Amino acid sequence: MRDQYYEQLDVIVDELVLITDRVRTAVADATTALLDTDIATAEAVIGSDRGIEEAIDEVEERALVLLATQQPVATDLRQLVSTLRMVADLQRMSALAVHVSKIARRRAPEAAVPLPVQPLIRDMARVAHSMIGSAARIVSERDLGAAAELEIEDDEMDRLRQELFRVLLDGTWEHGVDTAIDLALLGRYYERIGDHAVSMARRVVYLVTGELPVA
Amino acid sequence: MRDQYYEQLDVIVDELVLITDRVRTAVADATTALLDTDIATAEAVIGSDRGIEEAIDEVEERALVLLATQQPVATDLRQLVSTLRMVADLQRMSALAVHVSKIARRRAPEAAVPLPVQPLIRDMARVAHSMIGSAARIVSERDLGAAAELEIEDDEMDRLRQELFRVLLDGTWEHGVDTAIDLALLGRYYERIGDHAVSMARRVVYLVTGELPVA
Numbered sequence: 504m505r506d507q508y509y510e511q512l513d514v515i516v517d518e519l520v521l522i523t524d525r526v527r528t529a530v531a532d533a534t535t536a537l538l539d540t541d542i543a544t545a546e547a548v549i550g551s552d553r554g555i556e557e558a559i560d561e562v563e564e565r566a567l568v569l570l571a572t573q574q575p576v577a578t579d580l581r582q583l584v585s586t587l588r589m590v591a592d593l594q595r596m597s598a599l600a601v602h603v604s605k606i607a608r609r610r611a612p613e614a615a616v617p618l619p620v621q622p623l624i625r626d627m628a629r630v631a632h633s634m635i636g637s638a639a640r641i642v643s644e645r646d647l648g649a650a651a652e653l654e655i656e657d658d659e660m661d662r663l664r665q666e667l668f669r670v671l672l673d674g675t676w677e678h679g680v681d682t683a684i685d686l687a688l689l690g691r692y693y694e695r696i697g698d699h700a701v702s703m704a705r706r707v708v709y710l711v712t713g714e715l716p717v718a
Numbered sequence: 719m720r721d722q723y724y725e726q727l728d729v730i731v732d733e734l735v736l737i738t739d740r741v742r743t744a745v746a747d748a749t750t751a752l753l754d755t756d757i758a759t760a761e762a763v764i765g766s767d768r769g770i771e772e773a774i775d776e777v778e779e780r781a782l783v784l785l786a787t788q789q790p791v792a793t794d795l796r797q798l799v800s801t802l803r804m805v806a807d808l809q810r811m812s813a814l815a816v817h818v819s820k821i822a823r824r825r826a827p828e829a830a831v832p833l834p835v836q837p838l839i840r841d842m843a844r845v846a847h848s849m850i851g852s853a854a855r856i857v858s859e860r861d862l863g864a865a866a867e868l869e870i871e872d873d874e875m876d877r878l879r880q881e882l883f884r885v886l887l888d889g890t891w892e893h894g895v896d897t898a899i900d901l902a903l904l905g906r907y908y909e910r911i912g913d914h915a916v917s918m919a920r921r922v923v924y925l926v927t928g929e930l931p932v933a
Contacts, residue, residue: 567799574789584782584802591806672896680898681887687899688906 508573515569515586516642518562519593523639523703525555526596527632530696533603534628537689538621540614545604555597559590578710585706589642592699596635599692599699606685615685617678620670624686627663627693630656634700641704645711650704660697664690723788730784730801731857733777734808738854738918740770741811742847745911748818749843752904753836755829760819770812774805781805793925800921804857807914811850814907814914821900830900832893835885839901842878842908845871849915856919860926865919875912879905 529548536545566586569575575583606615616624637653640646667690670676671683744763751760781801784790790798821830831839852868855861882905885891886898 567795570785570799571791571795576786580782580786584785584799587799587802588806591803668899671899676895680891680895683895684883684886684898684902687902691903691906 508569508575508579511565511569511573512579512582515562515565515583518558518565519586519589520639520643522555522558522562522590522593523635523642525551525558526593526600527635527639529555529597529600530603530628530635531632533600533607534625534632536604536607537615537628538625540607540611542608542611545608545611548604549601549608552597552601556594559594559597563587563590582710585710588706589703592703596696596699599696602692603689606689610685615682616689617682620667620686623663623667623670624689624693627660627667627690630660630663631693631696631700634660634697638700638703641707645707647708647711650708653701653704657697657701660694664694723784723790723794726780726784726788727794727797730777730780730798733773733780734801734804735854735858737770737773737777737805737808738850738857740766740773741808741815742850742854744770744812744815745818745843745850746847748815748822749840749847751819751822752830752843753840755822755826757823757826760823760826763819764816764823767812767816771809774809774812778802778805797925800925803921804918807918811911811914814911817907818904821904825900830897831904832897835882835901838878838882838885839904839908842875842882842905845875845878846908846911846915849875849912853915853918856922860922862923862926865923868916868919872912872916875909879909 529551532544533548535541536548566583570580570583609615634653634656637649637656640649641653667686671686676683744766747759748763750756751763781798785795785798824830849868849871852864852871855864856868882901886901891898
């Protein structure tokens with residue numbers, strides 16, 4: 504009975520990691536769509552959200568069935584409940600990749616991101632991508648070292664977003680209000696993607712140490 | 719045993735409704751802080767987030783204990799798991815009220831929202847406030863009529879956000895890029911508050927009908 508439980512739990516964790524990888528790809532593709540003004544890729548990301556949603560529903564269903572049939576207690580229970588919170592994070596990250604793609608699509612054939620700001624957005628996307636990778640590693644291997652690393656990446660993300668605002672607001676902006684608004688929202692989207700990666704990691708830390716890290 | 723279960727579940731639902739009311743007040747206060755440039759109220763909202771977080775942790779803990787000790791199945795299990803997803807929505811709504819308050823605080827003593835846009839932001843805040851109220855009613859009374867109403871309010875929120883973008887981007891904007899960015903973010907924050915209210919309602923609809931409404 505217990506063996507069966509852990510087998511099922513492993514399946515759920517494996518699926519969570521697979522979905523995390525899909526979300527990571529979606530974020531990378533959304534960034535390509537954005538920086539290369541690549542509408543086909545933007546459409547692909549927007550279309551892929553549905554499949555990710557379905558995979559998420561499946562994991563959620565699987566976790567509920569396991570809860571009902573095996574009735575775990577203590578740490579086992581917490582772990583299963585954590586997976587339910589993590590799927591909510593993944594759902595949001597996928598939706599945020601869609602938001603990024605929609606900005607790319609709306610602005611095409613013009614570039615949504617003016618050339619001088621491209622390195623900054625590329626950096627934010629790179630950090631977000633790396634944070635999702637860290638989150639996947641933490642979920643699959645319970646690697647608390649990666650959790651500490653993730654907090655450092657989160658600080659880097661904060662710094663980049665502040666830098667973005669500095670550029671938008673230093674009085675020399677010459678790309679229009681519409682572009683400034685898109686960039687402010689893009690900054691927010693990448694920051695939120697990172698936040699959700701941190702949230703997933705904190706759930707694992709909580710499971711392992713029994714304590715929620717201070718937010 | 720079962721009676722005790724439903725008693726405990728009622729306590730959890732009551733607490734969820736209380737927290738939803740606190741979040742609703744936080745959103746209303748944040749809007750006051752924003753539109754009246756009232757720093758004391760902004761600080762109060764920012765300070766109140768901690769207490770809401772603690773209340774949320776308590777409900778979550780209570781739900782976990784109930785899961786562990788009573789090991790509900792089927793609909794009872796789904797309901798308890800739903801409460802865990804709803805606390806995540808409440809957590810985000812409270813954080814979004816803090817974001818609104820921080821924009822008010824950062825811009826003080828200047829107004830973050832120029833006079834001509836105040837009615838629009840006031841409308842978004844009013845709709846968000848009403849949506850949280852509907853969500854509370856749905857959670858406490860399982861009133862599916864209120865769920866349908868909430869979807870209409872959600873459409874109204876979409877319309878208001880589009881109107882806000884139209885105003886920001888019609889080429890006659892004369893309040894600077896910084897103000898435009900703040901307004902775009904404020905629009906996003908109120909819209910997300912509404913989204914979370916809808917998400918809470920959909921969880922209840924799912925519980926009652928067994929089907930997730932199409933997103």
